[in-house]
Amino acid sequence: MKPLILITNDDGVQSRGLQSLAQIASKVGDVVIMAPDHNASGLSTSITCTRPLHVMPMGHQGSITTYACDGTPADCVKMGLEHFCPRRPSLVLSGINFGSNSSINIVYSGTMGGVIEACLNGFPAIGFSLLSHKPDADFKPGASAIKHIIQQVLQHPLPDLTALNVNIPHLPAEQIKGIKICRQAKAAWRDSMEKRTDEQGNVYFAMTGRFECLDQGTDTDEYALSQGYVSVVPISPDLTHHHSIELIKHIEQ
Secondary structure: OOOEEEEEOOOOOOOHHHHHHHHHHOOOOEEEEEEEOOOOOOOOOOOOOOOOOOEEEEEEEOOEEEEEEOOOHHHHHHHHHHHHOOOOOOEEEEEEEEOOOOHHHHHOOHHHHHHHHHHHOOOOEEEEEEOOOOOOOOOHHHHHHHHHHHHHHHHOOOOOOOEEEEEEOOOOHHHOOEEEEOEOOOEEEEEEEEEEEOOOOOEEEEEEEEEEEOOOOOOEHHHHHHOOEEEEEEEOOOOOOHHHOHHHHHHOO
């Protein structure tokens, strides 16, 4: 029996990136899509707990079955795993996201929120992002790397509570040099809540900001991407900073 692959995203069920990922995954296994019916970017691992959730069947195309949910990416993973997958999935995927989720971006990403939810529930999971926000971004050059990574994870299971954050440079296929296993670069968003006034004279605030890489290491995702490589960072929902446990032992009584 072919493996079953559950796919979500945060750009919405109509996203070209989602459809591209589903087509690649369908060459490896059967696919169930459960994705938000709206753009859910920046929602991280948030879940909906103040209202009911609704799911709408979107039809079948070959080995791909699609559903839309009015919740978050994490909601979609919960819903897909519990109610809409005909058997236990072998893998959960999220993406392909428009824009980078490298470095600190993973903290805010709805794409990676879906991945983390799957990981928490004991499923191997991978998030894919393309370093382009252009509506006509070309996902084809990264297809070979995506398929390879999917196949490798299916053949060689990930450690418990481990998922993968994969970012793909927006380059022609011949300029993508390969795949690098990396650590997450130290970086930050320098945000600013900019005060503005609308046409009616009402004051509102809009988030602006710039990404600042604070890491000069050559083993990071930011460095690999700058050199034309697909970056793969193993991540975990275990937020314990293990190296600091001994350093703060003086707090104990």
